Amino acid sequence: MSCIPTPTHLLHDDDIVNLSDEDVRSHINSYYESIVQALHYSSCVTVPRKMHGFYKFWWAYEELTLLKEKAIQSFNVCAALGKPRTGIAFDDMRRDRAADKPIIRLKERNGKMEFSDSLNDALMNKHMDRFWRSWRSKFNHQNVPFVIDGLFVEKAIADRFASVFESVSVPNSPQRHKQLEANFFSRYLHYAGEGL
DSSP states (O other): OTTSOOOGGGGSHHHHTTSOHHHHHHHHHHHHHHHHHHHHHHHHHHSOOOOTTOSOTTOOHHHHHHHHHHHHHHHHHHHHTTOOSSSHHHHHHHHHHHHHHHHHHHHHHHHHTEEOHHHHHHHHTSOHHHHHHHHHHHHOSSSOOSEETTBOSHHHHHHHHHHHHHHTSSOSOHHHHHHHHHHHHHHHHTOOOOOO
16 A cells, blocks of 8 residues: 555645646546555455355364364274275274264254354355355255244344344444534535535
């Protein structure tokens, strides 16, 4: 951002007199585009991008991770022994795999039917196009989620959404909010559309 030239000359009355409205707009638009390009480049360099489905919000970390690690460990033991088709190592590998796969599938299936606060946060922190893409991938199918944040009656779910979004749409300071609101309306009454 520091390498973007700031058009400070537009702030001085004696410099702006020599410029047409179109020149002023051009300088401002150029400055704006430079900022947008810099921010876009920065996001591409620093923000990790993952494929759809990379994050498994339904993954119960300790339980499933321990089961998965145990299955991997028994597979590695079996592989180190040349992948035998019989014996204790083979039986352990099959038992551990048989234990983790159904539980993982069950957690994933239950996760698709539930909308929790953690999923809400994961979706709300994305860009809007990615938010809706994730929303559609999760909810655009015939099965409607039966449980949303522990609720299953449509009216209760709607009330929960309303209360959550109402609680986050409150001004930080009621006094400051009233001041800014009064300032806005007083300026808005006299606003007639100013040109450059």
